[in-house]
Amino acid sequence: MIMQTFTIVIDVGVGRVIEEWLSQQGYNIIAISKVNPEMTDYDIIQMANKEDAIIITMDKDFGELVFKTHLPHKGILLLRLDDAVSEEKLSAIQNILPDYLAQIQNHFSVYQNGKLRIRNYTNE
DSSP states (O other): OOOOOOEEEEOGGGOHHHHHHHHHTTOEEEEHHHHOTTOOHHHHHHHHHHHTEEEEEOOTHHHHHHHHHOOOOSOEEEEOOTTOOHHHHHHHHHHHHHHHHHHHTTEEEEEETTEEEEEEEEOO
C-alpha cells in the first residue's frame, strides 16, 4: 500500500465502499455522511478548502456553484455515474486517482462514459 498525503472529502452520494477503499489506500478522508449529511454544497467546499482537500461528488450542483460564482476550491471530481452500483463507482475511482490525482487538484473534473475531463478553469 502506498501512503497518500492527499485529503479527500467524500460527498454523501458517493458511497461507503469508496470511503473504505480510499481509507485502505492511505488517503485521509472526510466523509460528509459522518460529518453532517445535511451540509450545503457551499459549506462542503469551504470545509474542503480549509482542509486543503479535493472533493469527490456525484452532485452536479457543484459545477454550477463553481462556474457561476467562481467559488475557489482545491479540486472537485464529479462522477457522472447516475445509475452506477458501488462496484462501478469504485472501479472508476481506482482508475482515476492513481494516475490523475495531481491533475485534479485545483481543477473541476468530470468523469462520464469512461472518460475523465479535467476542465481548464482553475482558481488561479
